[in-house]
Amino acid sequence: MKYVATFLVLLLSYLGLVGLVGSTEQFLQELVLGTVVSLVLTFILANYVNYTIDYKFPVRLLVFVFAYIPVFVWALILANFDVARRVLSPKIPLNPGFVKIKTDLEGDFAKLTLANSITLTPGTLSIDVDGNDIYVHTVDVKGKTPEENKKNISARFEKLLGVIFK
Amino acid sequence: MEIVSQVLLVIGGLFFLLGGLGVLRMPDVFNRIQAGTKATTLGAFALLLGIGFMYPTWFLKVGIIIVFIAISNPIGSSVLAKASYKAQGAPSNVVQDDLKEFLGGTEDVG
Amino acid sequence: MKNFLALLAALGLGVLIILSLQNNTLFNEYGEDVTGRDSEEYGDREYGEENPASGPANIVTSIVADFRSFDTLGEITVLFVSSLGVALLLGGTKQKRLDLGFHPNFMLRIGSKALFGIILMTGVYVTIHGHLTPGGGFPGGAMIASSMLLLYLADDTFRAKIKGFKILESVAGSLYVLIGIAGLFFADYFLENFLNNGVVGDLLSAGIIPLIYVLIGLKVGSEISGVIDNFLTEEVV
Amino acid sequence: MINAIVFGLVGLGMLFAIIRLIKGPTVADRVVTLDTFNVITIGLISLLAFKFENSLFLDVALVYAILAFMETIVFGRYLEGKHGDR
Known part of the structure; x- marks a missing residue:
């Protein structure tokens, strides 16, 4: 579960940095690259940072x-x-x-x-x-x-x- | 949309002004940290949101900066506050000092 | 009096600089526009266009990582030598974290974990988009190293796996030279571009420049992290 | 017009912070003021993005924000350590 959380945090920050500028094709390229980079970094970092997540997370986010x-x-x-x-x-x-x-x-x-x-x-x-x-x-x-x-x-x-x- | 963004920009500028003024006018370090952190955080939020309303495609990037400032600004000021307490102790006009037992008293180092 | 003279001199210099940037005949007898004297051929690149002879959307990058790529190789060698010097002076075999005698506060300890992802991803983003945005390998590598510095400062017992950094650094450095040699084979010169230039503004464009910048970013990041580690550890006596 | 007003306000804020930066009696005062000053500078860089209609300035602002935060932390830890094991 901690791998999923770390991956989501890294991917979301990458996509946020890229932003919505550019065409759909460019965005897809960025999405693929961001996924690859986040996957690699997730396996290196998941033990250093203890982000946790569970199935109730969307509800909590809404409340937040x-x-x-x-x-x-x-x-x-x-x-x-x-x-x-x-x-x-x-x-x-x-x-x-x-x-x-x-x-x-x-x-x-x-x-x-x-x-x-x-x-x-x-x-x-x-x-x-x-x-x-x-x-x-x-x-x-x-x-x-x-x-x-x-x-x-x-x-x-x-x-x-x-x-x-x- | 343009009106909203311009109003937000002016509000942001006003709070930055207030932050600078607060840092200048407050009498001791801890009050300066308080004034500076609060005013500049709200100022940055308002200004960045104003920019985001003007150019909606930038909203994600603006959001990242807002999240970063919202997390990092209070942490930075808490680190500075603890360091200033260790460096020069409580100012002379405090009414109550619970921090002393936790961080230990300060002898005068000059 | 001395202060006043210094202030006057500084103000005079400022006024001269501002005047020299205007279109007037004071310094330049033809009254030409001196602010716009960059090379037109490389300066005017439109997004979405077929790439001109060589280089990315960002002209500074095209100079640093293409026209003067060999100099850049020299620069990262300088950085490598300096980190080697630090390791030689301060590094030892059995090392533990330096005991500073004071501890980071709770908010920094937990907050660094929340901020670490953003800082690291910013470094990666700046490195990868070196050919599209201002930035590139050197600032990106510095951001990656600063995320490491944050972890070191926020946790008294943290130590990165420094061996992995050393491996990463040497692999990145060797790959840079290998790309240069590939340029010798597929094109004419050492470090010459041998890939497709693509369209200005795309992620996959500008030939070998993104590859080189990613390698530079990895190398700079791991080297500076190694230097930070050397400064914050001590030998076990 | 709106640009001039906002730039003026932000510039005045910076000016006040600089006065305190020069006056500040102790190191702690200066570091605290520098922290405030940095956030104002982030705002100024974002305003440049607004003025030149170029989102690349936002990248610069984010990188500046990160480096300013690191600087605050390093200075804070330094101040703490300067006064020994208390």
Whole structure:
């Protein structure tokens, strides 16, 4: 199964790089070449990179695209207006601190996605992940304990990510 | 289509401006990382999407760049944040510092 | 005062360069267009046309990998010698990863695996499309090596199978010379093009240039990866 | 018209980043600013693709993005290592 996942990732990135320019014949040439190259690289690399995939993957992808990404983009836009408000005010309002957030997610890619989302949402920047703790720099410290911070910062993402990465 | 693309381009430019301004105005390293990363990520998304709407055949390539920036930008800033914490410790105005127990305290190295 | 003079000198030079690119009679008494003085014969290639005498859609590539292919052979020899020097100085027999005393953070460790595919495929794409797009073997090889560097930096214990790289490098180098000798047999000169030129803009066009660029990409990528490996490992005492 | 506006905005952003790059009191500040500056440059290269209507500039932008990311990682690891085993 890991061979299939690696092959798909490599082939999709090749096709994305080639793009849709050119005639159908050219595209077919690129497709054949990309398949060959991806096959060769798959057998070399599959042991280094552990991409995993299973039969429920299409459903998860749909949930990711249609439920997670809108929430994420909305949070990103809010984050930028927050930054703009802070930058443009004459005296920058700050109450910074380093806090710890507990997460219930299992799996490395799930935690990576959560950490990336935390970085791109209002006022927070994830610094490191250690087991089930995420260390975060926030501009505005609100709660003291990891649980309170979780409610403030990451709860809405965790619910969705729990569905996507089982 | 053209209108959408032009609006997106201007939005992208505005957020790049905001990123530069944020890096210039924020008082310490961690806040600079925050402002810079958020603003330039959204700016790059908007600008690249604007280009994609103008020339629909480029959409796949634009998508690859967007995916790459979406994954790589937060990782880069987290690496930088950890390195800056190790290099100069927490800034003086923090209210709470949970990171100290994890990364260890910093003695003054100058 | 010194700073001011330096700034003035830099500004003056900038103005001179900009002026010299305009169509005026200040430097050029006929007022000719100096910006468009590339060789017309090779510069004006249309996509979808039958290929002219020799060479790909990209004129820089046609110079590097066709007209001056022998020089390029010399260049990759220089790279080979420098990587050999690094291996001679720093390489040993029993090696392990250098213990830096600090570890990559979680996000880099996992994220590198997600990004590795994109970076590697970009290197492969740039290498393969060297005759169609700007780029080619040297930047493509550098991208492949940088994907390796990412894995090295993101994982404390990672080591590539460096023996495979050495084999790849020598095979690629030998094949380059073999292609040159084939040119001697099928055409007239060493490294002369002996394949069909095709149509400008196709994937299979420009004769032996794509082959040569793929070989250069493999060679550069494996050599720089070997150098990175030598710098990040140490001998077991 | 639209080109001039967007190029102007992006250029101003670069200018602010360069001021911080020169001023930045510590190495960490400069590296952080360079990271921001690189992403702005990616945007600028993509804008060139828009202006010259040539998708090859997007390849350049992608390669620049990858190299900028590698540069950030290398500088970050260097900063970490400079201050010993903490």
